[in-house]
Amino acid sequence: MARIDFPKDFVWGTATASYQIEGAYQEDGRGLSIWDTFSHTPGKVFNNDNGDIACDSYHRYEEDVALLKKLGVTAYRFSIAWPRIFPQGTGEVNEKGLEYYRKVVDALLEAGIEPCVTLYHWDLPQALQDKGGWDNRDTIDAFVKYAEVVFKAFDGKIKQWITFNETWCVSFLSNYIGLHAPGNTDLQLAINVAHHCMVAHGEAVKKFRALGIRGEIGTTHNLSWCEPYSKSAEDVAAAHRNRAFNNEWFMEPTFKGTYPQFMVDWFASKGAKVPVLPGDMETIAQKIDFIGVNYYSGGFGRYKKGDGLFDCEEVQIGFDKTYMDWNVYAEGLYKVLSWVHEEYGDTPIYITENGACYEDVLAEGNRVHDTLRTDYYKKHFIQCHRLVESGVPLKGYFAWSLLDNFEWAEGYRKRFGIVYTNYETLERYPKDSYYFIQDVIKNGGFEA
Template sequence: MARLDFPKDFVWGTATASYQIEGAYQEDGRGLSIWDTFSHTPGKVVNNDNGDVACDSYHRYEEDVALLKNLGVKAYRFSIAWPRIFPQGTGEVNEKGLDYYRRVVDALIAAGIEPCVTLYHWDLPQALQDKGGWANRDTIDAFVKYAEVVFKAFDGKIKQWITFNETWCVSFLSNYIGAHAPGNTDLQLAVDVAHNCMVAHGQAVKKFRELGVKGQIGTTHNLYWYEPYSTKPEDVAAAHRNRAYYNEWFMDPTFKGTYPPFMVDWFREKGVEVKIQPGDLETMSQPIDFIGINFYSGGFGRYKKGEGLFDCEEVQVGFDRTFMDWNVYPDGLYKVLSWVKEEYGDIPIYITENGACYEDELTADKRVHDVLRAEYYKKHFIQCHRVIESGVPLKGYFAWSLLDNFEWAEGYKKRFGIVYTNYETLERHPKDSYYFIQKVIADGGLDV
């Protein structure tokens, strides 16, 4: 049996998002978000579920902080709901919204847990969507103003900031595939949204620096690892396009101030142009202190004319699958993190999300024996250790998610939590995966 020890300063954490856990959607002056609108539109979410109550973390955050403390994490990643701070997206600040997050942050600090805050985890104020949302560049200015208010309110207390969570989801999943709010299906719109979000990220980083906020700032991209099924040039090219759709399209502007030319050409063939204004590329590539990476899956692709957006067909090669029907590909995590270092240099990396959805059953003694999820975490922790040993500057890992919660378009059917949420009583019950992670943190590593 081999022993894998993690660095003493490695940051273990877990993560959530505001709309998925808070509930209290009409309390204390909160405005409506695009997810309120989307989830209340019949047919958009499984079982027509919504986030009106979710895990009720708005009222139960102290219970959640106690779970975090017992888990032993050094940090907790959560997001601030823009509509709680600016109910209309702009205008008057809602102090009650800021007060809620002050209570959360103070409770975390008192428990010895560092708050890591995401400014935008998808709950755009509906009032801004009514004016074009992220396709309207005025939303960039509104975001920077919102960020400025939050930076000032928490300067010195929050030391790790993330501007955006998964810009691919904000843009392509939500505005081209249409699976998430606001539910559009327009490729040009999706490319416009992606670009404007990355400009907004850069502008927020500039504001952070101008204000002299103490701490670090970065962004989070969801990366996938697609490999060619064979060495045929057409398979290699097809798999690369599919991978770049998630990876290079967002990482290149963040670090190089450019878009990958082969992807620009591909989109142009589809009649889609990237609308770059003077100064945009410089803004998008503002130096950041770290990169957050959300990793869930990957796969193998080969060329097939007309298959999807990139003439790429995914080929199943025997992966285990989660309840989301996603490939379990731990080695893909090692490969994608190694690629980040090779392609973009020694930027500090945090895995800001990684986890798995499985069908969970609460036993009579209030336990959940989620063997597959615990095994999933173990396999990915091994790859984290490998990558650290290989010289990649991986600084921390945030498990997704602390709680079972509103899983976006999947509603409450799909559970990612290491803590089971009883949606009828709102009681929380730690799963076996929770205790597995607790032991890894306490021991500083694991035996394999």
């Protein structure tokens, strides 16, 4: 068996998001978010589930920090809920909201775990959505003010900041495909939202630099890998469009201050254009200290007129599937991060999310034998090692997710955690995948 060893300074962590785990949705002055509204709208979420209680991490954070410490991670990525800090999106700061996150950060630091904080993981204050949400450029200013308050409150304690999580989901999944809050189905709106979020990212980076905040700042994009089914020009072009929908559309502005022209032209053919104002692109392309990449899946595509937005049909070639019906395509991680390095240079990369959803059963002794998830992690860790050995500046890996939690529109039926959550009692039980990752961290690698 081949030994897979990671660098001594490789960062191992797990990740969560505020609305998915915290609960306490009306406590200590928290305002409503678009996800409160969406999940309380009948038919939007499976089984009409919502995040009112979720994993109750608002009250059980110490238990969760203890699980992290036992796991052996050196970092924990979590998000701050904007409506806890500014219940109306702007106006008066809710000090009780800041106090909660101070307690979480202090508990992590005491456990020897570095907090990696995401400022925006989808829970926009509903009061701002009522004024147009991310389609309204005033929301950019509100975000920067929120970011400034949080930067100042945690300067020196939080050393790694992420402005946005998965701008593709915030924009296209939520405003074109309509599966996530606020649930719109308008291509032009989605393009507007994507652009305004990226401008907000750039403005937050500028504010971070101007304030002299200690630490690093970056953003996270969810990337995928669509391989052309054949070498035909039509298949290659269709797969490229499909891939660029997640990849180039967000990475190119972030690093180069431009949108890919072939995609601009394609969207124009659908009647949509990018609402760029003078100075926007320079703002978006502020120098960042690292790039976060969330990767889950990929596949093969070929040209088919009228198939989806990009005339690209997915072709199944025998991949194993997760319970989300996503292809298990570990080599896609190697390909997409190799592409990031080749295309955008030596900026440090963190895998800020990677993981798998399977049907988990609590067995005797409160154990969960999630063999498929463990195998998923093993396959992807091998690709991470290949990347490191290939000279790609991959600095760390955050498993998604620490806990089974509110899986957005899928409610509580889809479990991604390495810790099982009993939603009736809220008890937590580490799964076999948790112990596998624990061993990898402890031993600096594993036998492949």
